[in-house]
Amino acid sequence: MSELVVHHLGGAWGLPTVSPFCLKLDAWLRIAGIEHRSVIDAAPFGAPKGKAPWIEHEGQRIGDSGFIIDYLKTRFGVDPDAALTPAQRGTSLALRRLIEENLYWVLVHDRWVVDRNWAGFQGVVLGGIPMPLRLVIAPIARRGVKKQLHGHGIGLHSTAEIHAIGQRDVAALADVLGDKPFFMGDEASEIDAVAYGLLANILDAPIETPVKDFIASRANLPAFIGRFRARYYA
Ligand SMILES: N[C@@H](CCC(=O)N[C@@H](CS)C(=O)NCC(=O)O)C(=O)O
Secondary structure, eight states: OOOOEEEEEOOBTTBSOSOHHHHHHHHHHHHHTOOOEEEEESSGGGOTTSSSOEEEETTEEEESHHHHHHHHHHHHTOOTTTTOOHHHHHHHHHHHHHIIIIIHHHHHHHHHTSHHHHHHHHHHHTTTSOTTHHHHHHHHHHHHHHHHHHHHSGGGSOHHHHHHHHHHHHHHHHHHHTTOSBTTBSSOOHHHHHHHHHHHHHHSSSOOOHHHHHHHHSTHHHHHHHHHHHHHOO
């Protein structure tokens, strides 16, 4: 079997990557125990779908963390979700959609739209692009992201409304996790990688938002991050 190469966006703040989707895949690969080589891309220019993460394996290039995980499960014969009941699989998918299709966009708003955060974040997310090209690309990239937020619909709301939406999502996650070690019980599964990828990217970033404060205030979520990290990133 040829080498598995995984392309991520770069890291900061002690995280291997500031992309929640890249961190999800990195975390999932650790749960699954699949050997691979990580490569950091300054931008997802070579990605088959124009977004990170993406992989190269046996002559194929695959984009999208969900499709990548589906591929790896089949190709390597490992599935951290194998022991889940159908009801747990349903809950797991619903939580994944909440995190990836909604809460993710709250993080994007805070990083890219709120002026005081963008001032510092642009140097992180575009840090791999040399100056002075970065100065040209930064406003174009920001405009593109604002357009995506509007297309999604969340960008039509005020910042206060977006934070209220994010806090409801976080409350739901905290309530589902409860006092279990991982979202689906005693062992980590795919949803833990998804949750870790996003929550760690809010909690560890030096970007002050009410959503981050809210995560910190729900003690079981920081405890989950600490537990996940101790198990898979020690
Ligand atoms: N559904 C995709 C989403 C990936 C995604 O949105 N990646 C972001 C980084 S967190 C990206 O590459 N954005 C670049 C762009 O939109 O140009 C997945 O699961 O991999």
